[in-house]
Amino acid sequence: MTATTIQTTIQTTMRTPQTLGLIEVPDAVRDAIGRDLAAEPDPTLDIDRAMARYHQIFAGLPLELLQRILDFGRHNDAPGVGYVRNLPVDAELPATPGDGGPAPDKKTFVAEGVLLGLSGLLGEPVGFLTEKNGQLIHDVIPVPGGAMTQTNQGSTVFLNFHNDIVHDAIGRYDVSNPDFLVLSCLRADHEGIAATHYADARDIVRALDSRTLELLRSPLFRLNAPGSYVRDVAGGREVLSDPVAMINGPEEYPEISSSANGVRAMTTAAEAALDRLQAACRETAHEVHLRPGEALLINNRKGLHARTPFTARYDGNDRWLQRTYVRRSQWTIRYRQTADNRRVHH
Structure with a gap:
């Protein structure tokens, strides 16, 4: 059986960002939050203190906007993706790191504060x-x-529809994975064509026939470990999960899991169902071109996200996003906690 991948181009018409959970920060609020964040040190020096301070700062959001972000993180029927615009940015940004970051010469940490401040409203990074x-x-x-x-x-290939999964020795890669991702843009790609797509599981399920959905709800699939794990730990070899269903949970609130690095279907019928799932992702996905001062709040269980190809020049001005993994609770993954950092896991 061969791993199935998404086409490298998407030829369907995407929904506009207005259909997402759009949150626009007023200019005066943006400027006030930006001034506070610019005065804060590197948050990695004392992350717990920094998270407490960011709670204080982001409490300055208008009540309606603050509640919308909080509701995004706590309600089952909330949208799967939120689009936050007009956020503060660093007054000066160093060159995009050529080695994947972090930047050693960043003078202020407004972007990091935005990222962690939004993350703290959803859970804990x-x-x-x-x-x-x-x-x-x-x-x-x-x-x-x-x-x-x-x-x-x-950059040069389409990053397949996926959610961010975590290799786990228990054989399940959909247990320890983040509940949310926050993606914040520091610098767009040169041509401004890189797009993030999000396909909500509720829309996907509605687009599938009953037989396909039955197969996708059956443990007929094995997820390959994340590409970073395969590259850095497994020496390039596949590390497949136990057989799992790709869609779980009640009909009105489904959860979906898929690996960007490949999914192995265990039967011919399951392979066909996987193809149909991928088509449904393309048919239902939202599209957003992130720009500096914009962020996406992504529910990592309610849907799958992807990224279109773009041209990287490796000249210090390439696309630069920052991302957090956010959990509502670390209690259920306490068996993975490292001895020297309560937020970092094996």
Whole structure:
């Protein structure tokens, strides 16, 4: 059986960003939050203190906007993706790191404060040693050696519809994975064509026939471990999960799991169902071109996200996003906690 991948182009008409959970920060609020964040030190020096301070700062959001972000994180029927615009940015930004980050010469930490402030309204940022060495802030940057890979270092290939999963020795990669991702833009790609897509599981399920849905709800699939784990730990070999269903949960609130690095269907019928799932993702996906001062709040269980190809020049002005993994609770993954950092896991 062969791994099935998404087409490298999407030819369907996407929904406009207005159909997403759009949150626009007023100019005066943006400027006030930006001034406070610019005065804060590197948050990685004392992350717990920093998260407490960011709670204080983001409490300055208008009540309606603050509640909308909080509701996004706590209600089952909330949208699967939120689009936050007009956020503060650093007055001066260094060159995009050529090695995937972090930038050693960043003078202010407004972008990091935006990222962590939004993350703190959804849960708690966590790290995994097999993803960016356990860092809580992930710099998502094209790297020459990773241009063709299904990882955050890629650029020239379509990054398949997926959710961010975590390799786990228990054989399930959909247990320890983040509940949410926050993606914040520091710098767009040169041509401004890189787009993030999000396909909500509720829309996907509605687009599927009953037989396909039955197959996708059956343990007929094995997820390959994330590309970073395969590259850095497994020496390039596949590390497949136990057989799992790709869609779980009640009909009105489904959860979906898929690996960007490949899914192995265990039967011919399951392979056909996987093809149909991928088509449904293309048919139902939202599209957003992130710009500086914009962020996406992504529910990592309610849907799958993807990224279109773009041209990286490796000239210090390439696309630069920052990302967090967010968990509502770390209690259920306490068996993975490292001895020296309560937020970082094996």
